[in-house]
Amino acid sequence: MAGLFGSKKDTRPIDVGLASLVGSDEATAIEFWKKRFELTAAVPNDIARVGALTPQMRELTRIDNLEERKRLTKARLIAFAKLAPEQRQLISAARRKAFDIDRPVMEADQKLVDELLPTLDASVRAAYPQHS
Amino acid sequence: MARALRDAGMEVIYTGVHQTPEQVVETALQEDADVIGLSLLSGAHNYLFPRIAELMREKGMDDVLLFGGGIIPEADVPGLQKHGVGRIFPPGASLDDIAKYVRETVGAKRATA
Numbered sequence: 001m002a003g004l005f006g007s008k009k010d011t012r013p014i015d016v017g018l019a020s021l022v023g024s025d026e027a028t029a030i031e032f033w034k035k036r037f038e039l040t041a042a043v044p045n046d047i048a049r050v051g052a053l054t055p056q057m058r059e060l061t062r063i064d065n066l067e068e069r070k071r072l073t074k075a076r077l078i079a080f081a082k083l084a085p086e087q088r089q090l091i092s093a094a095r096r097k098a099f100d101i102d103r104p105v106m107e108a109d110q111k112l113v114d115e116l117l118p119t120l121d122a123s124v125r126a127a128y129p130q131h132s
Numbered sequence: 133m134a135r136a137l138r139d140a141g142m143e144v145i146y147t148g149v150h151q152t153p154e155q156v157v158e159t160a161l162q163e164d165a166d167v168i169g170l171s172l173l174s175g176a177h178n179y180l181f182p183r184i185a186e187l188m189r190e191k192g193m194d195d196v197l198l199f200g201g202g203i204i205p206e207a208d209v210p211g212l213q214k215h216g217v218g219r220i221f222p223p224g225a226s227l228d229d230i231a232k233y234v235r236e237t238v239g240a241k242r243a244t245a
Contacts, residue, residue, distance in 0.1 A: 015175035017205070036175075039203045042223035043173065052173035052203045059175070 015059035022068055029072055033079035040094065041087035049094040050101060057098060057105050073112045077120060081127035088127060133171055133227070140231035153180060157187040160196060166238045170200035177204045182215040189216075197237050201225060 017036075021029050040052045063069040080088060099106045117128060134146040145163050147156060160168045168188070172180060177200075185198055201221035204212075209220045219233055 016178045017175045017208075035205050036203065039205065039223055040173075043203070044224050048173060055174040055176075 015055050018056055018059045018072075019062075021072055022063060022065075026071075026075055029075035030079045030082075033076045034082055037079060037083055037087060037091050041083070041090040046093070046097070049090060050097045053091070053094045054098050054101050054105070057109050058102065061105050061108055070112060070116060073109070074116050074120065077113065077117060077128075078124050081124040083127075133169070133230070136227035137169075137231055137234065140228075140235070142231070142234065153183040153187055157184055157191060157193070160188075161191055161193065165196060166241070167197045167199070167234055169234070170198075170202075172200060172202035172204065175203055177202065177212065178208060181212045181217050185215045185217060195241055197234070197241065199233070199237075201230075 017032065021032055024032075036056065040049055043049045043052055060069055060072060063072070080091065083091065095106075117125060134144045138144050145159065145165065147159050151159075156168060156170070159165075168184065170177075170180065170184070181198070181200065188194075188196060188198060197218050198216065199218035199220070202223065204220050204222070206222070212220060218237060221230055221233075
């Protein structure tokens with residue numbers, strides 16, 4: 001929705017489930033992401049998987065509190081590492097394609113990933129071969 | 133999904149992506165649809181389904197089936213069904229199962245009309 005001549009900007013969350021994670025504990029956040037990834041990996045179409053992933057990334061960038069955004073991103077990284085290898089492959093492929101859909105959002109997210117991944121346990125880092 | 137339901141012999145009006153709830157319901161009303169099916173990958177199901185159900189009630193579309201699927205956790209399904217949403221199919225659900233559900237549910241609704 002555009003903001004023209006004083007009309008209100010739409011501040012409703014894109015992803016209500018993710019928006020409601022703000023302030024949750026780590027276990028809840030990790031479980032949320034794991035379920036989301038499992039559902040996304042089960043989408044039978046490549047393009048639709050990218051369509052599922054992109055709003056989640058956009059919603060994360062709408063979280064103004066940087067520390068909260070880092071916390072939820074960290075939970076996401078941990079959740080990803082808990083997925084089956086074939087699920088990780090599908091999600092990684094969708095993530096790569098998402099850069100073509102919304103590069104600024106994905107680059108901002110990648111910057112956080114690059115910052116957070118080295119701080120995580122080796123077992124989590126192992127799920128991200130390019131960072132091992 | 134649209135193609136699968138057409139192949140199953142149904143008339144499908146595919147409205148495309150980024151439709152508002154108001155647009156979806158208006159189209160269904162104009163086309164005298166028996167069913168509104170939503171495919172939601174954005175995580176916005178807890179807003180969109182209830183909103184569409186509310187608009188359908190306002191328009192007196194009590195005989196129209198609202199169902200769908202997508203990135204919708206199982207835990208959220210009972211809440212959606214409390215708003216009058218029918219079955220929610222997870223990603224990868226059998227297209228035959230979905231077509232069968234639509235056919236049987238609409239058939240039952242017509243039989244009691």
